[in-house]
Amino acid sequence: MLYGLYLSAQGAESQAMRQGVLANNLANVGTNAFKPDIAVFRSYFPYDVAHQEPQRAPDTIDLETGGVALEGTITDFSQGSLKPTGKSTDAALLGDGFYQLKMGNETLLTRDGSFELDADGQLVHAGTGAPVLDPDGSEIVIPPEMIDLQIGDDGQISGVGPNGIVLPISQLAVVVPTRLTELQKRGDGMYSTKLPVAEAPPETRVRQGFVEASNADPMQGTLELIEVSRGFESNVNMMRMQDEMLGRLLQAIPRR
Known part of the structure; x- marks a missing residue:
């Protein structure tokens, strides 16, 4: 019976953790380029099934029978829909890839292409002010004399100079990580990775x-979320x- 309490508590804890993941996803429905997390659970096999021998192992209650536990989360990196903003500095990615931003001494990745120009003409991430990088890892600066900013499908940035001629200015770095599963969320739609990155495939468009x-x-x-709430309530x-x-069992035990 005590083990039944343990299993129910384990189930309630797992549902509570899943509820936290779902609540965070719902809270970021309106966040640009947000990628939701999916809770992944591990189920425990009975001890005799896992070890092919019916015996009782001391101090390994997790392995004796049943139960689930939160193994971790995975991120759904599927493509989100594109919404128009009318801003010439905004640039959405269609396909695999991430932009590179400079945050302190780190280079972070993001799919949030809400960019703007700061007072120095530097192209920065609107939410954090982090500079946007080009393929060489340099910060992108738009000369003040350039007007009618254009960003091509390949990320090439150009503008109209004083003489009325369209001139190239820079290019947005669009990269893909070695493994999506290695990306770590850093907040504000940013990700970090310890592995090398490569140039995005040619079919990716800006x-x-x-x-x-x-x-x-x-x-x-x-x-x-409703399903999780009911599951939590059932376990409780x-x-x-x-x-x-x-309690009834203890009361029924004869006392000397």
Whole structure:
């Protein structure tokens, strides 16, 4: 019976953790280029199944029978829809890839292409002010005399000079990590990786005047949140019921 309490508590804890993941996804439905997390659970096999011998192992209650635990989370990096902004400095990615930003001494990755020019003409991330980098790792600066800024499908930045001629200025760095699973969320839509990055595939396109929306599904997230709430409640009710049964059992034991 005590083990039943343990299993119910384990289930309630797992549902509570999943609830936190879902709540964070729903809170970021309106965040540009947000990628939701998916809770991954591990189920424990009975000890005799896992070890092919029916025996009881001391101090290994997790392995004796059943139960689940949160193994971790994985991020859904699927493409989000593009929404128009009308800003010439905004640039959404269509396809695999990330922009590179300079944050302190680190180079971080993001799919949030909401960019703007600061007072010095530097192209920066609107949310954090982090400078946007070119393929050489240099910060992108737009000369003040350049007007009618254009960003091509390949990330090439150009503008109209004083003589009315379109001139190239710089290019947005668009890269792909070695493994998506190695990316670590750093907040504000940014990611870090310890592995090398490579140039994005040629089919990846940059769309000027757009930003990528979150790919979190609010309807699905709400339904899952209701499911989690019911699962948590069921486990708590089981704990309460087993606690009451244990209390009755103890009261029924004859006392000397």
